[in-house]
Amino acid sequence: MKKLMLLLAIAGMSLGTFAQETTTTEIPTQKHKVVTNGFWDNWFIDFGGEFISNFSNQEVGVSANPFSLVRGNWGFDLSVGKWATPSFGMRVKGQAAWGRTVNVSDKDQNPLYNQVVVTLEPMINLHNLFAGYKPRVWNTIAYASVGYGRHIAHNNCEGVNSAIVGAGWLNTFNVTKRFHINVDIYGRMGRENFDGVGANIKGDDWQVGWSVGCGFNLGKVGWDNAPDVDAIMAMNKAQLAALNASLAEQQAENERLQKLIKNHKCPEAKQVTEIITSKASVFFNINKSKIASKKDLVNVKELAESAKANGKTIVVTGYADSKTGSAEYNQKLSERRAQAVADELVKMGVDSNKIEVVGKGGVEELSPISYNRRVVVSLK
Secondary structure, three states, X not given: XXXXXXXXXXXXXXXXXXXXXXXXXXXXXXXXXXXXXXOOOOEEEEEEEEEEEEEOOOOOOOOOOOOOOOOEEEEEEEEEEEEOOOOEEEEEEEEEEEEEOOXXXXXXXXXXXXXXXXXXXXXXXXXXXXXXXOOOOEEEEEEEEEEEEEEEEOOOOOEEEEEEEEEEEEEEEEOOOOEEXXXXXXXXXXXXXOOOOOOOOOXXXXXXXXXXXXXXXXXXXXXXXXXXXXXXXXXXXXXXXHHHHHHHHHHHHHHHHHHHHHHOOOOOOOOOOOOOOOOEEEEEOOOOOOEOOHHHHHHHHHHHHHHHHHOOOEEEEEEEEOOOOOHHHHHHHHHHHHHHHHHHHHHOOOOHHHEEEEEEEEEOOOOOHHHHOEEEEEEO
């Protein structure tokens, strides 16, 4: 029993090595690297209302206040773009506005005109570029503009085409994952007569604009940070070292238990042979000396094995029922029945010299009377 307990202890220690506690391990990621998204991910569309302030090359004595209606007027914009990475993106922006030609301080003498501007604007998210990517409420974005503008006179179809270059500062505020608010400030430059006058005057026409609007993010929003392979390798090495240390401890414990088993001496067991002292009965049909059912020999075989193991003599006693036949006939019948069982014992390996065959003739010991047609086998 003690050996069994020690073996179970060793098995438990070995299994314990592999029964590790299940924990959720956070995978290290790189701050400035992300997993590339698909083409349709991280698109956006923005709408805004604008106030555009104009600075022309022909103005004389006009206040520099950019919010003055002497210089400015209203417009709106629409842009569509995509972020290729957390830090770099591109958008196409279209604007339509009522421009104002700035000549003098009296706005009624400064004629209005219509303008349409389309620009391509590469953008840099300064937060993600310098602080690493993570979802933020506020993002500040610098961008450049290059494109085309057309001035259309207010009362006729004459116009002026001009290349447009500029730069701006866009701030986005994420209200939800899909919806954001924009505040945009920009400046841009056109040719000297973009406002319709001043073609022969040195200097270019400038515009400063403020836009407030909203936008929607399309497709998958955001990025997954790229795994930090070096950190993962270092973490795996640390975990492997800890596992190896645990295995070494378990092996040492297993060796200690093996030594205990090897040095432990159990008392020698004494072999005990069980002696069966019960009797077995074999039954016969009327006026027959042939065993009625071989099943009756099962118990006889147990007695035979016990007799052989212990050197005992088997007594086989035959009977007949006294209600059938004469006494002389029943005597011979009982002897033949006993001999039939004795022959089976010899087949079971019992020495014939260890078998005593006895015939008791006809009897009426049991009820019903058929139970007396039997042979009783017992050890002497």
